Amino acid sequence: MNQAPTSDRAPVAWSTSHLGRMPVEYELCMSLHWLSRLRWVAGGGVIVATWVANTLLGLGLNTLELYVTGVAILAYNVIFQRWLAKIQCDLTGISASARRLARVQIGVDWIAMASLIHFSGGIESPAILYFFFHTTLSAILLSARDTFLFTGLASLLLSTTAWLEYAGVLPHHHVKGLLPTELYALPLYVFSVLFFFASAVFVSAYLATRTTRRLRAREGEMVQLGQDLQRAIGQVAALYESAQAVSSTLELQEVLDRLTRSTASVMKVKGCTIRLLQETSTELCLASTYGLRDAYLQKGCLLVDQNPLVQQVLQGEIVAVPDISTDARLQYPAEAAAEGIRATLTAPLTGKSGPLGIIRVYCDRVQCFTSEDEQFLRAMASHGSIAIENAMAYEAIEHLEEAKRKFVLLVTHELRSPIGVVHSLLKTLAGGYAGSLSTVQNDMIVRALRRNEFLQTLIDDLLDVAAGKAGLRRTTQMAPVDLMTVVRRIHDRYQAAAVEKQIDFGLDLPEEATLTVAADDEEIDRAVTNLVSNAVKYTPSGGMVELTLERQAGAARLIVTDSGIGIPDNALPHLFEEFYRAPNAKEQVKQGTGLGLVITKDIVTRYGGSLRVSSALGKGSTFTVILPLMSEESPSDARPTDALSVSTGPSGVSMS
Amino acid sequence: MEPKKILIVDDDPDLVLATRLVLESAGYHVDEAPNGEAGLARMREVLPDLVLMDVMMALPLDGYYTTQQIADDPTLSKIPIVMVSSIAASQYAETFPTNQLLSIREFVSKPIDPEQLLGKIKRYLR
Numbered sequence: 001m002n003q004a005p006t007s008d009r010a011p012v013a014w015s016t017s018h019l020g021r022m023p024v025e026y027e028l029c030m031s032l033h034w035l036s037r038l039r040w041v042a043g044g045g046v047i048v049a050t051w052v053a054n055t056l057l058g059l060g061l062n063t064l065e066l067y068v069t070g071v072a073i074l075a076y077n078v079i080f081q082r083w084l085a086k087i088q089c090d091l092t093g094i095s096a097s098a099r100r101l102a103r104v105q106i107g108v109d110w111i112a113m114a115s116l117i118h119f120s121g122g123i124e125s126p127a128i129l130y131f132f133f134h135t136t137l138s139a140i141l142l143s144a145r146d147t148f149l150f151t152g153l154a155s156l157l158l159s160t161t162a163w164l165e166y167a168g169v170l171p172h173h174h175v176k177g178l179l180p181t182e183l184y185a186l187p188l189y190v191f192s193v194l195f196f197f198a199s200a201v202f203v204s205a206y207l208a209t210r211t212t213r214r215l216r217a218r219e220g221e222m223v224q225l226g227q228d229l230q231r232a233i234g235q236v237a238a239l240y241e242s243a244q245a246v247s248s249t250l251e252l253q254e255v256l257d258r259l260t261r262s263t264a265s266v267m268k269v270k271g272c273t274i275r276l277l278q279e280t281s282t283e284l285c286l287a288s289t290y291g292l293r294d295a296y297l298q299k300g301c302l303l304v305d306q307n308p309l310v311q312q313v314l315q316g317e318i319v320a321v322p323d324i325s326t327d328a329r330l331q332y333p334a335e336a337a338a339e340g341i342r343a344t345l346t347a348p349l350t351g352k353s354g355p356l357g358i359i360r361v362y363c364d365r366v367q368c369f370t371s372e373d374e375q376f377l378r379a380m381a382s383h384g385s386i387a388i389e390n391a392m393a394y395e396a397i398e399h400l401e402e403a404k405r406k407f408v409l410l411v412t413h414e415l416r417s418p419i420g421v422v423h424s425l426l427k428t429l430a431g432g433y434a435g436s437l438s439t440v441q442n443d444m445i446v447r448a449l450r451r452n453e454f455l456q457t458l459i460d461d462l463l464d465v466a467a468g469k470a471g472l473r474r475t476t477q478m479a480p481v482d483l484m485t486v487v488r489r490i491h492d493r494y495q496a497a498a499v500e501k502q503i504d505f506g507l508d509l510p511e512e513a514t515l516t517v518a519a520d521d522e523e524i525d526r527a528v529t530n531l532v533s534n535a536v537k538y539t540p541s542g543g544m545v546e547l548t549l550e551r552q553a554g555a556a557r558l559i560v561t562d563s564g565i566g567i568p569d570n571a572l573p574h575l576f577e578e579f580y581r582a583p584n585a586k587e588q589v590k591q592g593t594g595l596g597l598v599i600t601k602d603i604v605t606r607y608g609g610s611l612r613v614s615s616a617l618g619k620g621s622t623f624t625v626i627l628p629l630m631s632e633e634s635p636s637d638a639r640p641t642d643a644l645s646v647s648t649g650p651s652g653v654s655m656s
Numbered sequence: 657m658e659p660k661k662i663l664i665v666d667d668d669p670d671l672v673l674a675t676r677l678v679l680e681s682a683g684y685h686v687d688e689a690p691n692g693e694a695g696l697a698r699m700r701e702v703l704p705d706l707v708l709m710d711v712m713m714a715l716p717l718d719g720y721y722t723t724q725q726i727a728d729d730p731t732l733s734k735i736p737i738v739m740v741s742s743i744a745a746s747q748y749a750e751t752f753p754t755n756q757l758l759s760i761r762e763f764v765s766k767p768i769d770p771e772q773l774l775g776k777i778k779r780y781l782r
Contacts (some may be wrong), residue, residue, distance in 0.1 A: 417668070424674040424768050431770045433681040 029098050031141050032084055035105060039077040046070035046116060059177030065119040073112050080105055102141045106150055109134055114157040121175045123162040123184050123193050131158070135201055139208030151205040155198040162190050235376055238266035243383045252391040256288035259359070259384045264290045266380075267373060269361045270341065274349070274384075275302060276357035277314075284310060284357060292362065296339040299332050307331050309346070314355045318347045318374050323366040336362075343368040347381040351389040359384065408466055415459050423452050454591050461595035464526070465578060465602070480630055481524050483515040483556050487549050490525065490532050497536050498545065505536075506546040515549065515556045518630040519607045527603040530596035531560040531623045537589055539564035539620075551629075555609075558625040567615040575613065576601045584617075600625075659685040660781045663704040665695035665722065666740065671768075675708065678770045679777070692722030699732055706780055711741035736780045740768065 047070035053059045080101070087098055113134065117125045131154045138147045164170040165184050172184050183189045242262030246255055256274050264272035271291030275284035278301070285301040302310055309329040313319050321327045321344045324336050330344075339362075346360040359381050363369065428434055430445045437445065491507045498505035517524070535545045543563040550557045567575065571582035579594040586592070604611045608628045615621035662684045666672050669690075676686045687702055689695035699707065707726075711719040719739060726732045 420768075421668055421670045421674070424671055427768075427770050428674040428677050431678070433677045433770060 028102065028141055029087060032087070032098060032102060032105070035102075035137065035141070036077060036080055036084055039073060039080070039109070043070050043073035043077060046073060053177075057177060059175050061175055062119050062173045065173070066116070069112060069115050069119060072115075076108055076112075099142070102138075103146065106134060106138050106142070107153070110150065110153055110157060113154070114161055117158065118161050118165070118170065119173050121178065121184075122165045122170075122172055123158070123190050124175070124179050124182070126178075128158060128193075128197060131197075131201055132204055135205045136208050139205060139212050144209040144213060147205050147209050148202075151201050154201060155194070158197060159194050162194060166190060235266070235372075238262070239376070239379055239383075242266065242380065243387075246384060246387040247390075250391050250394040252388070252395055253288070255384075255387045255391045257290070259380070259387070260288045260290035263359065263361060263377070263380050263384075267361055267376060269368070270364045271362040272359065273297075273362075274357060274359050276349075276388075277304075277355055287357065293339060296335055296341075299335050302331055310358065313346045313348050313358050316348050316350060316355075318345065318378055320345045320369050320374065322369070325366075340364050342366045345369045345373060345377055347374075347377045349381055349385045349388060351385055356385055356388055356392075408463060412463055416456070419452060419456055419459065423449065423456065426452060458593045458595075461593045461599060464599050465595055478518045478520060480516045481519045481521045483517060483524070483549060483558065483627070484509055484513075486521070486524055486528060487547055487558065490528050491547055493529075494532055494536050501536065501539070501543075502541045503536060503539055504544040504546075506544065508546065508548040510549060510551055512551065515551060516630045517556060517607065517627045519627070523603045524607075524627075527600040527625070528558065528560075530600045531625070534596060535560050535562040535564065535621075535623075538562065538585060543620075552626075554631075555626050555628050558627075559622060560625075561620065561622045563620040566617040566619050567613070567621055568617050572613070572615070659683055660706070661685045661687060661702055661704040662706050662708060662777070663687045663689065663695065663698055663702065664708045665689045665692065665698075665719070666708070666710040667691055668710070671710075675768065675773070678768075678773060682774050682777075684777075692718055692725075695722055696725060696732075699726070699735070703731075704735060706777060707735055707737045709737050709739050711739055738776060738780070 047067055050061055050063055050066040050070065054061045054063050083101055087101065113127070113130060116130075117127050120127050134154065135147065135151050138150045142150075161170065162184065165172045166187070172182070174182050174184075242258070245258045245262055249255055249258070260272040260274055264270075269291075271289065273286060273290070273292065274288045276287040277283075278285055282304050283301040284304060286297060289297055304310055304314065307329075309319055309321070321330060324330055324333055324342060324344065327333075330336060336344075341362045342365050343363045344360055345363075345368075346358050349356040349359055359377065361369075361373075361377060426445055426449045429437065430442065430449060487509070488507070491505070495505060532545070532547065539545055539562045545560070545562045545564075548557075548559040548561070550559075565584050565588055567582055568584060571580075571584075574580045575582070576597055577594075578598050581592050581594040601611050604625055604627065610626045612624040612626075613621060614624075662679055664672050664675055664679075664686060666675075666688070667690050672688050676688065679686050687698055687704060689698045695707070695709070698704075709719045709723060719741070723737060723739070726735070726737065
């Protein structure tokens with residue numbers, strides 16, 4: 001993202017903790033504490049060393065002055081500690097006061113050092129070596145400039161002390177035990193000591209500051225690297241999040257809106273738009289916008305052939321307009337300027353079959369977009385394109401489903417109504433409402449009626465199958481259906497036909513009052529009717545058909561057994577194929593659509609049940625339907641499954 | 657006793673012919689109208705004892721909207737209506753929410769069985 005300090009694009013949310021700030025300042029603050037602790041040792045050290053040197057070694061020091069210096073060091077350290085306590089090392093706004101404290105501390109230490117040296121023999125004192133500590137310390141704590149300044153001050157202090165003592169302005173405190181001869185008055189000695197001191201201390205300062213500077217530069221790089229890494233992680237996270245958001249819906253408008261919204265918010269730009277290529281491929285019209293005012297958006301569609309920028313984008317390039325006021329490629333520069341847009345970046349949305357449209361981000365500053373921005377927009381555009389294409393495909397499927405549904409409805413009406421009218425006319429004739437008929441006439445009309453009825457059944461079955469295939473079933477209309485009632489009703493309905501064929505038509509219901517499934521009553525009726533109707537149809541006179549309804553664990557079991565013609569083994573695998581009829585069934589009953597079992601299977605399966613058949617040729621067939629019972633807690637429990645299985649009885653082969 | 661008047665509102669002349677024959681043979685006086693608009697006018701004119709209404713007719717007024725208008729008219733709203741439809745009892749009935757109307761007394765699904773129709777009508781004209 002853009003690093004310009006004037007940026008209104010807020011610091012990215014994922015730059016967390018101390019990574020956003022140089023740790024040097026934090027370290028300075030901590031070093032001041034450390035320096036202060038060292039000073040207790042230094043002050044105490046001066047006092048102890050003075051006592052040891054004088055009492056044990058008998059060096060003949062100026063004890064009083066040195067004790068005073070040691071106490072003075074401890075005393076001013078107390079003040080510094082107080083001062084330091086007010087400075088919080090919490091990384092915010094500490095630099096100025098901490099730096100001032102560091103300067104004052106080192107300055108005062110320098111003076112204490114000068115007096116220590118003065119009282120311990122001036123230019124002859126070995127304590128002058130202690131200046132190297134402070135040079136190193138200031139190089140660590142302060143800037144190079146400050147370090148050289150203090151190093152100069154140290155040289156000046158030492159030179160001044162030496163000169164004042166040499167000139168007799170300050171008294172010289174000679175340490176006889178240490179140095180038998182007085183050297184402070186030897187100009188060459190003084191000069192050479194000062195020269196070597198100054199050169200050594202300056203070279204030390206140079207080396208220390210140089211090392212520190214390199215260290216700090218490296219720290220800075222680390223910080224920068226950390227920030228870049230954080231930003232990259234943030235972008236990847238944002239990309240992932242927006243990809244999730246965009247892909248989690250198949251509604252085209254929702255996909256587009258999520259895409260513009262997340263792109264604009266991650267890139268922290270003024271606005272984002274998506275324009276989709278119209279079917280004519282000559283216009284790009286707004287499909288989703290984020291962050292821009294209606295007044296700007298009303299400018300209409302972009303004409304591809306009049307817009308070289310758009311042409312370039314549609315060819316797969318990312319095109320940046322860093323400053324709209326100097327770019328002639330925009331179609332509506334005045335409107336954009338009025339909206340406060342200064343720069344744009346446009347990326348292509350490309351699907352498998354070609355360009356879909358463009359995505360554009362708008363910034364209110366010129367030179368707003370970096371190459372990272374381009375990469376990011378390209379990534380958003382490419383995953384966005386996939387989501388858009390998916391949503392478009394889904395929409396197309398939905399349209400197709402709707403068309404199918406309308407077609408089935410139309411066919412239902414257009415096919416059924418003339419057949420229905422023929423039926424009514426024939427019924428009117430057959431019923432004698434249009435005058436009495438001769439026996440032959442009546443017979444012919446009854447035949448015509450029978451054929452017409454078959455046609456009706458065929459159309460109804462076909463529509464049922466087609467509706468099932470097209471997913472047009474009203475599975476939403478699920479209600480409690482009592483299987484006991486349904487089975488009893490169907491038994492009643494076929495009673496007359498069974499009596500006519502002298503079939504022993506049994507009904508075996510369980511003890512309980514109801515067996516309830518969540519389903520559509522009409523569909524369950526249809527499924528069971530098909531089985532019962534087949535059983536009665538294909539059972540010869542004097543045979544038996546029995547309906548048995550039982551409860552088993554969480555389900556109802558309906559068994560339709562007959563002593564009919566049975567199903568040949570080689571016909572069993574085809575039993576649930578559309579329009580299939582077993583050869584012996586065709587022989588027995590000429591008319592039949594071969595759709596009844598397909599419909600039953602479809603219905604039972606959709607309500608989460610299963611259908612099994614076992615049969616022995618010439619002996620009879622048994623169809624077993626298992627339907628899950630409606631549970632008290634979840635009335636809409638019946639979910640469609642593929643639980644259908646066919647077992648072939650005697651031969652033992654089973655399929656699913 | 658004067659014969660009961662039944663109005664058939666249906667745009668299919670063949671179906672009207674068959675229904676008319678059945679109803680007249682049972683002694684009813686039959687009027688007919690080819691669409692909803694004409695049906696409404698005819699209803700106000702003859703004040704029938706019962707209306708047989710086709711659900712799906714060509715616009716301007718199909719059976720559904722015609723029935724709505726009848727329900728809104730206090731002089732007509734008490735006349736029983738038997739809806740006739742090729743889809744009323746089928747699984748596509750939900751597309752035409754005819755059963756939400758109060759004045760619809762009964763659905764008859766095409767094709768119409770003469771005995772069944774006469775039985776239903778007799779119940780309302782008792």
